[in-house]
Amino acid sequence: MSQMSVSIRTRLLLSLALIAGLAAAISVACSGDDSGDVLTMTYMAGFKEQANLPFVAVYVAEDQGFFADENLEVEIQHAGFTGAHKGLVLSGEVDITTLPASEMLQIRANTGAPYVAVMLFGQRGDFGYAVLDSSGIESPADFAGRDVGFKGIVQAEFHAMLSAHGLTTENMNMIDVGFNPVVLVEQQVEVYPVFLSNEPDTLSRNLNQEITVFEAADYGVPTLGVVYLVSEEFLEDETNREKLTRFLRATVRAFEFSVDDPAAAIESTAKFLPEDPPPDLVHERFILDVEIENALSDLTRANGVGWFTQQQFRALTDVLLEYEALDGDIDLEAALDRSFLEDIHQ
The missing domain is CATH 3.40.190.10 (Periplasmic binding protein-like II)
Incomplete structure (x- = not known):
């Protein structure tokens, strides 16, 4: 073999090695988590399979590979009409679930359930x-x-x-x-x-x-929509906090994806809907469009999707107190944790 062919072969191998290295670097940069540790998490939607935005964010994150990018495996469950999610998130059998903000506040105030809201979807009620x-x-x-x-x-x-x-x-x-x-x-x-x-x-x-x-x-009545919520006990564990960070990072990304391309979001959602009877995708798109509209506001445009303030929850709590939906006031400092969103949107 001539010296020229050896030189060409060497340069080719070096070029291929460089390309492989760049590809690996790009892959890591695009991934939400590069620790290599795969974590698992259980999510339970508070109703049956359909295109409510808090559910769609999970379907899209799974289907589009956003959870995979975070090295997070998510078991997706649905409470259906049972209401089981309200207790399972407290027992630790479910890590994260959904509830309307007003219902979360009422259950926490009236039963002492240590719910903590970590993300808000509806900037107005449902x-x-x-x-x-x-x-x-x-x-x-x-x-x-x-x-x-x-x-x-x-x-x-x-x-x-x-x-x-x-x-x-x-x-x-x-x-x-x-x-x-x-x-x-x-x-x-x-x-x-x-x-x-x-x-x-x-x-x-x-x-x-x-x-x-x-x-x-x-x-002029303060109203709010659905939240993602976890328990206080869940947040005491550092591994759980890492799971939640990855979950919210992926679902925020999926939320933004759904706003930018709701048709594609419905395509992802359809993969999770029951086949019998065949889903009415026109109706599912109606659900998603309404919930996207209600999830966007000046507040979210300034701070990022899923954002909330203690003032919003204070105003809703005051309405619930005035009309005796709460047995007593609630410690909103304990009931709300925006720190995860603050890190994601910084």
Whole structure:
């Protein structure tokens, strides 16, 4: 072999080695965690499989490889209609779960459950109050004298919205209606409480109704949506804190991905939905679009997605106290931990 061919071969091998080294460096730089230690975590969504943003963030993080980038393996579970997630996160069988902020505050204040919120999705609440356009109801002031539905309990936020119009529930006929919006179509009630990201689409698109939805937040009432929460005991362990850091870093990334490309987020979500019956992806997209809109605000644009302040929770707590949804005040310093988001968004 000639000296020239040996020289060319040597330069080629050096070039290949350099390329391999650069590729490895780029791979490490793109990964959220380069420690090499794979950690495991259990997440339980607070309902069945569907395109609620706190669920989508997990589906996307798993499907797009964001958890893998963090060297994190996440077991994804769903509570369905059982409510089991509320206790399993306290027993340690589940590491992180979801709850509406108002429910988290009520359970913590009324039972002492050591829940800690670490990320907020809805910058406004998830509930609204639907009326048929043919009803003649043009504002909550027109609820007086009407048949008004509620689901199990009358929310403090609803009381506050009525108060803003000089009303109380004594001015209307309150009816426990459960979870079937057909009762509004059949005019068993004239006002029906809805989950904003779900039932308005069912009423308008599936049941062909023209409706208006009123939200307490539009009348100056402090409301908040769903949080990711863990327990105080979980946060006492340094390995758990590292798990949570990786989890939130991946789901923040997935949250941003979903905002930038909701169609792709639905494609990822579809892989986690039951196949029988086939999912209504138009409805799933409606859910996601509503929840993305409600998750973005001047606050999140200034600080990053998932952001929250103690002042937001203080305002909601005051409403819950005023309408006796809480047995007593709550230590918000203990109930909220924004430090993980602060590190992620710095």
